Amino acid sequence: MTRHHFQPTQYSNVIGTLPAVLEIASGDSVVTTTLDAAGVGHDGGQKAPRGNPMTGPFFVTGAEPGDALLVTIERxxxxxxxxxxxxxxxxxxLDPAALADLPKRERYEWAIDATAGTVKLLDPSPRIKEWSFPLEPMLGCFGVAPERGQAISTATSGPYGGNMDYRFFGPGATIAFPVFAAGALFFLGDGHACQGDGEIAGTGVETSFEVEFRVELRKQQGLRWPRCETATDLLVIAAGRPLDQPLQFATTEMLRWIQADxxxxxxxxxxxxxxxxxxxIANVFNPAYCVACRLEKTEITRAMSLRGKG
Amino acid sequence: MTRHHFQPTQYSNVIGTLPAVLEIASGDSVVTTTLDAAGVGHDGGQKAPRGNPMTGPFFVTGAEPGDALLVTIERxxxxxxxxxxxxxxxxxxLDPAALADLPKRERYEWAIDATAGTVKLLDPSPRIKEWSFPLEPMLGCFGVAPERGQAISTATSGPYGGNMDYRFFGPGATIAFPVFAAGALFFLGDGHACQGDGEIAGTGVETSFEVEFRVELRKQQGLRWPRCETATDLLVIAAGRPLDQPLQFATTEMLRWIQADxxxxxxxxxxxxxxxxxxxIANVFNPAYCVACRLEKTEITRAMSLRGKG
Amino acid sequence: MTRHHFQPTQYSNVIGTLPAVLEIASGDSVVTTTLDAAGVGHDGGQKAPRGNPMTGPFFVTGAEPGDALLVTIERxxxxxxxxxxxxxxxxxxLDPAALADLPKRERYEWAIDATAGTVKLLDPSPRIKEWSFPLEPMLGCFGVAPERGQAISTATSGPYGGNMDYRFFGPGATIAFPVFAAGALFFLGDGHACQGDGEIAGTGVETSFEVEFRVELRKQQGLRWPRCETATDLLVIAAGRPLDQPLQFATTEMLRWIQADxxxxxxxxxxxxxxxxxxxIANVFNPAYCVACRLEKTEITRAMSLRGKG
Amino acid sequence: MTRHHFQPTQYSNVIGTLPAVLEIASGDSVVTTTLDAAGVGHDGGQKAPRGNPMTGPFFVTGAEPGDALLVTIERxxxxxxxxxxxxxxxxxxLDPAALADLPKRERYEWAIDATAGTVKLLDPSPRIKEWSFPLEPMLGCFGVAPERGQAISTATSGPYGGNMDYRFFGPGATIAFPVFAAGALFFLGDGHACQGDGEIAGTGVETSFEVEFRVELRKQQGLRWPRCETATDLLVIAAGRPLDQPLQFATTEMLRWIQADxxxxxxxxxxxxxxxxxxxIANVFNPAYCVACRLEKTEITRAMSLRGKG
Incomplete structure (x- = not known):
């Protein structure tokens, strides 16, 4: 039950079977930092190429293909x-016929006030100067090495996780990933201060974070897509295109989960x-869209768990 | 501000420019009944062919193309x-690869207890005999005559409304439809005692209802898709396939609404x-899928209204 | 085997159960004219509102739901x-990200030389002044009244035909439509002088035509989508969105056809x-896209026919 | 202009930045062999794990990101x-509603007669014992290392090529791939003796081949998707889901090509x-579907070339 402090010195723009930066055990937690999606850290310096550079990978002792790696975002x-x-x-x-009328996409800066718990545009026009959004941090991109030794761009996502950009993946959530490689090889990054459904601006409020997470290994769970438990909900997330496809995948996996548990x-x-x-609708922007199939916790679902029936 | 009581004697399986069953004025309310999706009424008798037979149409005095017809579901x-x-x-x-394993689709009966506010399966197996769902009534299919004199099956939906199967369309909701024909010609039916997102079983709990609704006419609003206000939310609903398309349509219309209001x-x-x-995701079952683009009411949205800026 | 000459005096922008303009018998042929998609006829005058106004409907004596109406485009x-x-x-x-760079969509005029068999842009720039395309006439929109008394805009398509915009539907093709209403009620219009796959400009070269077609009735064929035979090919066409869906529908119906014949x-x-x-890919522009599933005629397919096994 | 003979001893189930098996120069040709999709070679022995094991990669001297690697399938x-x-x-x-009626998917064996140029089912039922298909070899999966050091499963495809399963990619075709990594790193495999559009059985007639190909390097061509020239056609192929998306990508790239050339x-x-x-429709089976946007060679297109304007 070690609590590691890990300061990254290198980052990866793919999620794959790469040399681990740290080996940790089931039950351990890690305090580390993540860059923003453009590769910029806490001091405003560019630390890695743009495109969701990842912290990691963390090798989890004993993790094998078929296992589930549970990751709790503690903070x-x-x-x-x-x-x-x-x-x-x-x-x-947007409707393709409406695109001709839109201004060019440009970057905007936001102020994040962690004490007040707010996110506000810098230099707003007078008409929106009162607009404030709640600070609701989430991890946009995280997951484990995919099957068959692949190394996949952090732009996209799959059964191994990746760039899911789902606003439920914040502090308190536990996500269970199917393990495909020895040690699982867990990566994380791309934190957002807040984000609506779908990541429809193509970004959340992108920034760097100190993150604490804890891992737990469960043997041979046979997951086909990531599952998640929060204080209030149970869910499966899946990726594909069009939105119909991740909905199909997530629903099929949720049906399996309900039947089993x-x-x-x-x-x-x-x-x-x-x-x-x-x-x-987690994201409808990335190369693979993500949809979560979710059940609010009720008396009916009380026997469902990320930890299986064993 | 008349409160009409209307007992239907005929029904329609299309939504279109048909002879009105009653003329009503802006501000009036109507108490009437709806059949279930199979055409069965309160006494268990088949009153109309299956496939969402509609009560109506109601002709609203003075309604013209370009207006908005606001319909509040009172009860x-x-x-x-x-x-x-x-x-x-x-x-x-479901994942097409998983379909071979499923049992045949069959009909199941449910008990609706309006006093207790519950919906429970009749003849459940012992393992699910405690399962109970809250009674949360909604209208599956309702809307106004579509453009160009079309008459469209109640299986599907479009800018005129139709078979949207969205669980937010229950008591307390006000829906604003774009008017395409003189008198608007409002139809309603296909009530559900409860339904999850997406109508993924292909049904809600289908039953017959006594419905009270009130109409209000707003001149020349230029809506392109139905808008809705509830106690807590503002939303646009749109229809198409795949899910990406109604999302695009609804987002584009919401962008127009925000900019205007x-x-x-x-x-x-x-x-x-x-x-x-x-x-x-309102429904992912009908010929046209429906997606709602929704904003929770906050200080930011307080100037947004179904009634426009006039 | 009558050869009718029919000069239309009214047109319809929906395909539905409307009063017939002429009753014809199985085996009869009809010589008539069609307007272009904008409602303009041979003399340049606007004869009907824009949006694929139809000539018809023609009532075919004895046609009943379940039958197949075979329509041969003679000329x-x-x-x-x-x-x-x-x-x-x-x-x-186009890629949504590429749309910002495109000029506004505008109308262009073309010269049609029926003697030379060519279609050429009027007022081309010097760099394309030699461009010439072969005249290959086709009907963009034609079909029979849809099921359940619907009346559907000529913008779209379905099992009843409609705005399929498929370049194989020209002289020599025989199309078999499933009949849904008494008399079948056949409509036609929206001719193109030529068109690539997909109607990706949103138009073919739109013009008015004199058309000769012949009908043949086959009892109780149980078609689910239109089938077609040309000199060289057998095909099924279906409609939906995204392109995956009409491909699924057309392939499923072709599988039925092969098994039966x-x-x-x-x-x-x-x-x-x-x-x-x-x-x-017939069209990827209209509200419903159309895909044809096609087999070239070979020794293997020689027992396949629009006329069934009887 | 060397003609290499290369006998593979190892294979890869990903396409990525892996150690080269042979370095070749622009203008060189290579005679080599490919396994079938299941990893089986000419002698019936399993040489590599199933899932399109690749021969290669071949390092092309001087190839750099931004270049185009032209690969001609000679034989x-x-x-x-x-x-x-x-x-x-x-x-x-197939229509999801039709799947319940289908038998289980199973493997079938075919006889390939290279002399007669035919492909015939082994052990056919009497009713199809005369069925014969022409031998029309094609490469299902081939391409170059993708961008950013990725290593991607040979199940799928992208701008780098991959599992495109397109029947035009046979002898005589020249395919131009955008180069993303030093040396380009060309892989090939997954040959089919014949295949219809879409690879709708999930396979062509899968077998092993002796393949001869020739490479040519063109500097800084700025391709975004593979382009191809055959004796009769010019085309762009792209990948994505649903079919609408690769159609958009391929059309956008073809528009660029036409404008430039x-x-x-x-x-x-x-x-x-x-x-x-x-x-x-090249394939509608793999994780990414592929669509080709094609122009038959005419007087209009005679200035279009894979070799650019330089």
Missing amino acids: MTPNRGTGWTYSPLAPGV LGVDAVEASHLLGQAVRYD | MTPNRGTGWTYSPLAPGV LGVDAVEASHLLGQAVRYD | MTPNRGTGWTYSPLAPGV LGVDAVEASHLLGQAVRYD | MTPNRGTGWTYSPLAPGV LGVDAVEASHLLGQAVRYD
């Missing part, structure tokens, strides 16, 4: 006072989903 | 004690949406 | 010397399709 | 007498595409 503290976004919205989220058949699990399912 | 009271669903899930919401430009409106937007 | 003669297109390409066929099972039919299928 | 000779497919069709190409503007290039474009 995310912005370590500088500003972040940035792009505006207006990404072209892919509640001991019901496909018809009964469908009754539950049909009446109670919630879907979140 | 939905189930008028029988049972509903039905299909299970397992619809094939389109808040007096901001496209970049500023994008800041708001980028940090605060919520998306709901 | 299409442009009846004026000009047509028009839009340019540049429609926004939906060749007397093979699904595995054997799949061997044929897997090695020999051709797909055409 | 493909099947080096064993059998191949295999799966049947029935892949679930993703014909010296015309976007409106003029759109006239050409609008009247003359052809689309091929």
